[in-house]
Structures are given as structure tokens and as C-alpha cells.
Amino acid sequence: MSDAIPVTEASAEAIVLRLTEAVHEHRVLPGMKLSEDEVGEVFGVSRTIVRQALRSMAHGGLVSIERNRGAFVAKPSVKEAREVFEARALLEPQTARAAAERATPADIEALEQHIRREHAALAAGEAGRALKLSGLFHVEIARLADQKTIHAFIEQLVSRSSLVIALYWQRRNALCESHAHDALLDALRRNDPDSAEELMKGHLVDLVSQLNLRETPDESRSLREALLG
Template sequence: MTRSASTPSFIHPTVGGPSADIVVALSQAIHEHRLLPGTKLGEDELSRIFNVSRTVVRSALQSLSHEELVELRRNRGAFVAQPTIREAREVFEARALLEPRTARSAAERMTPEDLARLEAHIAAEHDAIANAEHGKALRLSGQFHIDISRIADQATIAGFIERLVARSSLIIALYWQRQSALCEKHAHGALLEAFRRGDGDDAEDLMKSHLVDIVAALDLRELPRAQTSLQDILKV
């Protein structure tokens, strides 16, 4: 399957054919908070929604479990992963260790083409916010952080950050207390200006404070309410 430009790059189907289509659809719904943590992903219902066999659905759910987006519970089925408060803290502690130095490296390696791509990305993110497409804005925010790690040309660290960002999306769905929890409107713009100047010190400091702000926007005491049906959420 060929992914469209709108499909987040942190979706990496490990299967092909119809299973890959389901992986992409469910992943995007999770990252856009249309499928919240704890939602049951029934094989029979997904089979009807996507018009495929349960075997195809099961393969997709296995792939998503490898990405830690889905939990497979014995004798109970598949559920959207539901990180604990402890996991939430650990994920953002790890991001705080990795991403500031990665932002410094990106500033030192930034090309005009990289800047143009990030500018277009921020414009799309702001359009989503203006149109109240908060799930889409969330997904784009995560992708912005992943793009920075790739520009830094640190493949191993970029892989870690990609998985942490995916986990962060679940954490924010569970624990955010305001809709700007992932990225404040101007935070990415400030980072972009540091990249434009090639200012590694400022980029590192901005990323540190940006991640602190994200954690401050989370309420680690609250749990989400029940979801609507899979059919209504996925609408395929």
C-alpha cells in the first residue's frame, strides 16, 4: 500500500494488503484521538466495518500491538493501549533527555529545504487549530517533533523519539486538561526561528521549556469517559 502525504509517518505497517489498510486507519484514528485509550477493538465489528475476514483484522491488531498502540488481553480481546501515570512520566522524562539535544543538532544541520518543509508543516498545524480539528493538529504536532529528529540525522535516536511521540499521543488523550497539551500554538514557531538562525543553544533551550509546558498541561489524575461505537468513529 502507498501511503498518502496526509498519513503520519510514524505509522509503519508491518503487514501488507488489507491488513496494512486497517493498521493505517486505526493508527490515524488513535493519533487523532478519535479512538481513545481503553477502547475495545472487537474483531467482529472491525470485520464488518472494513469488509474483511477476522484473520485480516487479527493480523492488523497484532501489528498494532508491536507498535504498542494496541494491547491484546488474553480471553478479553484487543484494546487501544492505556498508559499508566507512571508510564506517562517516564515517556516525557525520556523525551526531555533526547529531544533538546536533537533540536540542537537539527539547528546545526538545517538546510533551506528543511526549513521550508517545517514551515509548511506549521502552517498546516495552525490551519487545523483554526478549524477546530484538534485531533489532526495533535497528529501534526507529533510529526513536527519526529521531523526535527530526522533532520538532526540521528537515526537511532529518531527511532526512539518516534515511538515516544506515538506513546505521548495516547498519554495526552488520557490526561490532558486543555486542548493545547501537546504543543502550544507559538512553541513550534519559536523553534523554527531558532532553526532559521542556526542557533543550537536557543533551539535546545526552547525544546526543554516546550516539553515542560506539555507536561504542565497534563492532569495525571483524570481518566477519559467511554467512547462511541467503532462504526461511528471510523466511518469507512
């Protein structure tokens, strides 16, 4: 516990936040082991708290727990990856519509700042941070819709999408989807529900189309490839 990071609020929720952020920024990758002792030492809390946090994340699909083996960052299969985006396709367009109906100038201002940070991170080459902000943009829109239940679902789906992107993203070229968010923001600014819904639908299709969901990266093959390549 030498270099323990002090946690403002030594609660499980704080650790969930920290770990989730790390996943969003791709600093923690699918399959990585999350040892209870290790996590506990890093954050300076006991295993009890860590276990709470890990179980909570497991419930959200970000972590998978194998009995007597421990917790690992989840590795969504191709099928699961598809399901995540199919669920998003069901929820997010309608949610964007609702957001467009309700968005106030203050909301727009906040989203503009969000996008500016997105661009700044991209410009600074902080790909992880940009990715996190990009996902958060969708969550923020859900928040505008004032639907806590759907908001929570989307939050979970966005998190899992980070894992999917880590596993299945094709191009390293990350600066592609800026325009989509700009356009969405514009529709929200104009309080144009139809456009918002349609743009979100298209944006999600675009996202999926940039994934390689052909074959599941099973352990043996990816290992072999890693060693031979």
C-alpha cells in the same frame, strides 16, 4: 462487509497507519475495544492482517492485547505517562540540536508548511487534526536529525503521548503550544543548536505541566464520575 473502506495496499502496515492516525486525532480513544472482526470489516481485510496490525501496535505501546479478550487502545497509567515524557526529555532536546545543525532551507520550508497546516487546522476548529500535526512536528524534527533509531523511538513516544493527552490533558484550550513550535522552527532556521535544544527542553516541560498527573483515572471512579456528573 457492506461499507468496507477500500485499502490501497491491503497490508497490515496500512491498517497500522490508519489506526494510528485515528489515535493521533483522538477519534479513537484509550480503552476502546478493537475487535478483530470489526476492524477487518471496516478495512476489508481478513483477521490475519488485522492481527498483524494489532500486534504491531501493541509492540509500540499503542494497543494492549489481553489474551482471549482482545485488543484495546492502550490506557497509559500516570506512571507510564511520566515515563513517556521522561524518555522524550532524554531524547528530543539532543535530537532538536542535531536537527538544527543539519537543517537545510528545503527542510525549513517543509516545516513551515507543516506549521501552516497546524495553524489552519486550529483556525478551522479541527482540534483532532491539529493535535495530530502537532505531534508530527516533533517526529519531523527527529527525521531531520537523520537518526533512524532515535526517530523510531520518538515516533513511538509521540504516539503514546497522544494517549496521555487524551487521558490527562487539563484545559480544553488547545491553542497554547503554537508559539513553541514557531520558536523552535526559528532556531532551526538560524541553525542555532543551543537554542533548539533549550527550546525543545522547555517545550516538553511545558507540555508535561499542562497534564494532570496526580491521580490515576481508575475505571470505577471515572465511571462513577461520569454517571454522577
